[in-house]
Amino acid sequence: MRMAKGWRLLALLGALALVAGACGGDDDGDDGGAFRIAIVAPSASNDLAFSQSIVDAVNAIQAEMGADAIEIAITDGTFVVEDAAANMRGYADDGYDLVIGHGSQYGSFLPEIAEDFPDTAFAWGTASDTFGLDNVSAYTAAADEGAYVQGIMAAALSTSGKIGVVGPVDVGDAALYVQGFVNGAESGGADVAVAFTGDFGNTTLAAEAANAHVANGADVMTGTAQMVVGAVGVAEQQGVLWFGTQSNQTSLADSIVVSSQVYKWEVVLSDLVEQIKDGNLGGQTYEINLANGGLVIEYNDAYNLPADVRQAGDDAVAGIIDGSMSTGL
Amino acid sequence: MSELFTETAIVATLAAMLRLAMPLLLAGLGEMYGQRSGVLNLGVEGVMLLGGFFAYWTTLSTDSPWLGLLAGLAVGLIMGLLNGVISVTLQAQQGISGIGVFLFGLGLSDLLFQKIVGTPRLIDPLAQIEIPLLSRIPVIGDFAFNQRSIVYIAFLLVPLSMWALNKTTFGLNIRAVGENPAAADSLGVSVARTRYATLAIGGVLAGAAGAGLVLTTGSFQQNFTAGLGFIAIALVYFGAWRPIGVMLGALLFGFIQALVFQLKALELIPVSQQDLYNMAPALITILALVAVSQRFQAPTALTKPFSRGG
Amino acid sequence: MTSRTSASGRLQRTLIPVIAVVAALALGAIMLLALGANPLTGYWAMIKGAFGSGNGLIETALKATPLMLVGVGITIAFRANVINIGGEGQMILGAIFTTGLVLLLPDMSGFILIPLVILAGLLGGALWGAIPGALKAYFGVSEILSTIMLNLVAAQLMNYLLRGPFIDPNSNELGAIPQTERLSEGADLPILIGSRLHAGPLIAILAAIAAYVLLWRTTAGYRLRAVGLNPDAARYGGMPVKRSIVLALTFSGALAGLAGALLVFGSESHRFVTDGSAAGFTGSAGFNGIVTALFGALHPLWTIPSSFLFGGLLVGANSLQRAVQVPQALIVALNGLVVVFVVSSDWIRQRLGLVEAHQPEGNDDEVEAVEVVP
Known part of the structure; x- marks a missing residue:
């Protein structure tokens, strides 16, 4: 008896499929030149x-x-x-x-x-x-290029010499950005700690990773992937500077975002x-990349970036473009 | 390792433990009420997401985190009552309907966020409150009495729940309905009304958990709970359906999470091994329960719908 | 007991969940309208996408495969009164075992490799099911707690392996993708029709039949169900209650593990790949399998049509999204609505006396089996 119900249902589906099949398959024509x-x-x-x-x-x-x-x-x-x-x-x-x-x-x-x-x-x-x-x-x-530039500026802006990075999972574009940033910041003499949360969406974990960095004296942070809004929230609450990537993150917190590496x-x-x-x-x-204008460092006008740091950033961009500077990757 | 035992690191870890325990505790206590009355609700996460979204949106529009919290509670209440309709009146399979509620909340919160809010923006979080006097106790005062209001609320609910479950008629009814609904019914306790009430409480607390998260980080993102609701359900079992037990579970889970973050920030865990350490909270929670090897019985009527004469 | 209901009763019994789906979709239509999309266009695309063409039906069958395996596993566990929420983790472990094996034996021929793949998948899932089973039976740890926690552990283990030992050796070190290399062709599931329909759906159906035989035609299955019906009576009757609980979760996990293995070797990419989350690999089949199991009234054979229906819903929803360009989030919400409506409609079926409350007790097959076995 139970089986009968199953076959009836399947028959129903089959009939549905036939009807749908008979009626479909005639459209999808390419209209106009769009x-x-x-x-x-x-x-x-x-x-x-x-x-x-x-x-x-x-x-x-x-x-x-x-x-x-x-x-x-x-x-x-x-x-x-x-x-x-x-x-x-x-x-x-x-x-x-x-x-x-x-x-x-x-x-x-x-x-x-x-x-x-x-x-x-x-x-x-x-x-x-x-x-x-x-x-x-x-x-x-070439996510490491802008990352390297921002790392150099981060090191110059940090007074504690400690910088925190909040990442999702150590793969792909995120890994490239994080490593480039670490190299840039370390070339500027900063101590960089990286915490991967193991997740792309969990804003709470991103926030707690940021909290842990701040507790250990980090006064500049960066991060990548969509969950970083949680970390940016912490940065704003704690008055810690932030470098963004992928999209311009200034609109999130214009008091602390220094710049963002924007993908064009x-x-x-x-x-x-x-x-x-x-x-x-x-x-x-x-x-x-920076040379073809596909990667752009967009500065936050509302943040008063010291001229010498801005200069260091511009020099790094120029250096990477003309090949005199390397991100080490 | 010595970096870990400085006062700053200890205070930071314990403060993070309380913050991380907050949503688990709120949602877990809520789930506990439902289960004590015999209803398993796997939809906690969906309610958290919806509560979180409305808390976020209200705060964004009014600049008042307290109104936001209220909105989160209200949405939780509505979802709790809907859950009552589904699980109690319509007697749906509780496990499966919860998954439906979860998916619904996951999708709807994201959809509303994309359509109403658009691009992510930050909101004002609930203020950090220093408790007078207590916050001046060394170390303990720094991490325990300098938190956001929602953290205090979550922990105050523990003694409150103990009292409500064990010392009030309402609590007695809940337990009776969870253990032996037929007997409770014959004594004139409305099984349906009691279960509606516990599901409403569960909804409000799940809404509070979602709101609490949003009003702590000041941000919303699709699926921001990322499994916390399910962990909260697990902790009800960890806590053997007792408020203190749920709290201990939440604290343990939160502590291990906080410790792992601290180890990462102190660069004591190599980047290549961070995934392995991310397993720690879940593994240790299981091991702790094995070590305690407790044998509390689940409410007898858990997951069983009740109908008169049925 | 229900077998004597009238023909019209049986029709109603089939129709009510269908009506519930329609009601949920009607609510979805309102949401579509609110988003400025045409619900008719959308739903037409949905039906067409899932059932309206050979390719659509193949996609539906492929989508149904993991749902069916997990669902049948859930059914076995449920019959022993154990709730298995660990399908996600068990799928991952099945994939890990089987991928590890194939990476170790790249040059083995298909005749040996494919059975080994199936075996390794079963084994990995079985392990991840046996652990919560043993924890429940011998340490009193609730399976709900342990399966949820083991899901988290499995996801991180997967991430670790895919970024480390399992990673594609041809990928450049930096910015590497968490995926294996293209796995040995000998392990590809045989293709049945066209270029896409592999043996996975067939294996899943065979597994469902095997589960039916296990539950209703073997002593172990009888014991398992007896334990589910009344553990105290079973214990009194001298049955190994603890062993039955472990066994139920082991079987349940094994089938989920097989689902994970088929997902890897039946995938378009023939790689083990994720975005870093459990669902990125499983497509949440570990959870959705619970839904198909209960749609299938906790009967292994019923899980077959139920999985095809639910798989079709998921495939069709993708087509709907593409056709009317609403955010993917709407599809997720709609999916949830359908689940809620269908489970809630069960009440109406019960009210009409069309079907008893499921749960292990009150099933006609049950009674029959109890009489058969001494």
Whole structure:
């Protein structure tokens, strides 16, 4: 008797599937000349961190090229790797011109999908591997460059000589930023402690990591990933200086944010879009860095940064661009 | 290691322990009430997230953290009553409905945040209050009596709950309903009303826990609780359904977390091994319970819906 | 007992949860409207995405696989009156064991490797289930506490291994991604149809049938259910109560572990990869499996259609999101609403006398088995 119920349910589903199948499959036509970009991103598109950086960039391209010229679709909050695969496959299936997987963990499955959709352009980052496929592009950020610059300024601003870093998990872009910052700050003679919380979203753990740093005398901090808003909160309450990354974090706490390393993916994305329009679907690796203006140190005007520290920051930027200074990575 | 035994490090660790214990204690006590009356609620985390969001949003709009806290409590109350409808009136499977509530809270809080607030901003946290006289006690005064109001509230709820559970008619009803609902019913105690009441308390306290987190860090982010609600449920079992026990569990978990942070900040743990140390709070909580090897019985009617004559 | 209900009764019994899903989706439609999205477009995309094409059905079957395995495991535990919230951790341990094994034996042929993969997955999950089982049976530690805590431990263990010993040796040291290399092709699950449908769903269905046989056709299964029904009576009757509890959680964990193993070797990437969180790898199947188990009325065979339905819901929700461009958060909230509505609708079914309250007691199969075994 119990089985009968199961089969009836399945039959119902089967019927539903047939109806849906019969009615579908006729649309998806490409209307007009709009260039269609789809983004799959791991956290919220307004996280003031990694995911927001790519959404801002695509919006910037749209603003430049016109709302009619670019159509944008976003699936955010896709921290489940297999779900990201399903969504990227779905966008490719829907006929998007460029499907962006904005997470280094998304590269694991990309070759499989890209081979199934040879006429769709894919891009992923932060990464440098295109798997030898000519419809895959990779993009990466030299996060250590701006990090190194900010590390130098942090060391110059610290009176206690102690600096705290709040990270999520020691991987990918976060690892690159943290190591670059540590090298910069240590070159300026500071003592840097790094605490990884083991989590990207837990603001409480980020706050407590910051509290632990402050208790140990840190008077300048930085951090990366979306959970750092918790750490910035602590920094503001305790009057400790903060350096941001990925997006401009000045709006969070303009009394203590010194500067932010901001990702301008549009610098490489606009080139990528042009290439795809010309029929080159990929095969290239793009990097944003200080030299090409894809990474920018944006200062907080409300914070009164001493001129000599600002000078040191500008010198470091110039030094990295002309190659006379290295982040050690 | 000697850096760890300086006064600053000790005070910082113990103060962090109390802060980290606060949400676990609030949510855990709330869950304890429900379980003592026979209802398991796995949805704590969802209520925490919603309570946290409304506390955050209210504070952002009014600049008053106290109004924010109130909003968090109110949302908790509503969710607690809804939970009553689901678990008591509709007699839904408690484990599964809680997971539904969790997902609902997780999604809705994030959605509202994205649509109403937009980009993350910081809010004023609840003020830090120095208790006169007590805060002047060396060391203890520094970490225990110089906290935010929500931390004091959480710990004051422990004796209050002991009194309510053991010395009041209401407490007697809760225990009766949790142990033997049929008998309680025949003595004229409304099982449904009692369970509604405990779920309402549970909701309010879960809302308070979420609000407390938001009003401590001054920030909101999607899924900011990251599993704390589930840990709070676990601590009810750790504490054998007793307020003191829940408090000890929360303190132990919070202490290990705080200690690990302190070790990281003092650079006593190499970066490559931080993941391993992040396991410590959970592992030690299990080991502590094994070491104590207590054998308290769960409320007999836990997870069993009650209907007259059924 | 319910087998004598009328045909219309049976129809109603099937229809009520469907109506509950519709009611939840109606509430979701209001939310969609509030966000300026067209609910009809959205829900059409949902149905089409999950069931409307060959690819959709394949995606649904793949999504259903871990749900089914975890769900069947949950069912076994539930039958022994043990609540297993540790599916997430058990999946991770299954993945860790099996990945470790394949990394050690990269050149083994598929004929040997695939059975080993399955075995290692079962073993890893079994271990992570046996621990809370033993803690409960011999130390009085609640399985709810230990499984929640072991989930946290497993996630950090996974992070440690994926960043350290397991990491892709070809990745550059800095900014490395927490993932293994492309695992040995010999361990790829055999493909049944097209390029995507691997043997995973089939294995899951076989596991569900095996669980049915275990519970209703073996002495161990009988004991396990007897312990679940009434531990005191079982103890009095001379049954090994403690061993049954350990056994139930071990089986439960083993199936979750297998789900983890299949997730790695049936993934698009053929790697073990995460974003640093447990759910980043499991897709929360360890929790959602509880939902499918209870939708399936805690019956292993019922868990099969229940998993397909729930898997379809998840796959369809992704399509809905893409079609109407609402934040992913709405999908999560909607998912929660569906769960709440369906479990709540059970009351109506009971009121109509269509089905007794589930929970171990009051199941017709139960009675039958009790009579059969001496």
